[in-house]
Amino acid sequence: MTYPTKENACSKIMVTAYKKWILVSLLLVGKPLTLPRITNSGAAKTYHTLAKPYETVAQLFETASASRLKSEIDIGAKVWQDDCNTGLMLEVLAAYQKVQIRRLADIYSKISIPEIVSQTMSAESGNRISAEAVENLIQEMIREGTLHATLSQSPNKPSILTFKVGGPTLSEADFQRELAASTKQIQALSQDIKVTDRILTHDKDYIKYAAKQKKNKGASGGGGDLGLGDMDWNVMEEEDLMNGGF
Numbered sequence: 001m002t003y004p005t006k007e008n009a010c011s012k013i014m015v016t017a018y019k020k021w022i023l024v025s026l027l028l029v030g031k032p033l034t035l036p037r038i039t040n041s042g043a044a045k046t047y048h049t050l051a052k053p054y055e056t057v058a059q060l061f062e063t064a065s066a067s068r069l070k071s072e073i074d075i076g077a078k079v080w081q082d083d084c085n086t087g088l089m090l091e092v093l094a095a096y097q098k099v100q101i102r103r104l105a106d107i108y109s110k111i112s113i114p115e116i117v118s119q120t121m122s123a124e125s126g127n128r129i130s131a132e133a134v135e136n137l138i139q140e141m142i143r144e145g146t147l148h149a150t151l152s153q154s155p156n157k158p159s160i161l162t163f164k165v166g167g168p169t170l171s172e173a174d175f176q177r178e179l180a181a182s183t184k185q186i187q188a189l190s191q192d193i194k195v196t197d198r199i200l201t202h203d204k205d206y207i208k209y210a211a212k213q214k215k216n217k218g219a220s221g222g223g224g225d226l227g228l229g230d231m232d233w234n235v236m237e238e239e240d241l242m243n244g245g246f
Contacts, residue, residue, distance in 0.1 A: 010046040016083070018047040022054045023088040030099035032058040053079050057092065066096055066121035073123075096123035098141055105149070105163040112158040113138075135159055
């Protein structure tokens, strides 16, 4: 989605990625994430135009009732099918009530299952589901680690959901695994940055291409924007480097 483009162009694969970005954002955090700052402005405008049905779904996911969301997704079934996103849309429907349940932690520290039933709805059916179904859903969320809470069950009394303050507590072993995984990701990212930096500063073909684009930009009054900003380096100096100056 953020790939540098010439003259604010936007490819089909970039639009496809944006559509999936919206849906995955809903599954991950319950709302659409903002585009990265480096996104080309022309591409962003194209995204908003071509992905309007997806943005509508995202807005309804945050603000509308379960039945309204279900209706909108049902109406757009052909669109999701053509985009090969039907499966993701079904996941979005299933996630609606889960997000509602997690948001209750912003209001309550403890809440009974009957109260959860009265305050949340399933977008898969567009209606409320039974207390037993809600309790099973909550147990599944706790097992998956997507709900940081405990469920207390008592004979002849409604089960009580207690939210954990501050999220899950990692064991020492889990913490070490998380740390090792993060370190590995940072190392991989650092290597990618080094490679990209070398290409942008020392690759002879790229330097010639960039110089040509900058020249064309000056001749046409700004039509050769690569989305990488103005390039003020001295091309001759860079070519000297390529010929043995480093």
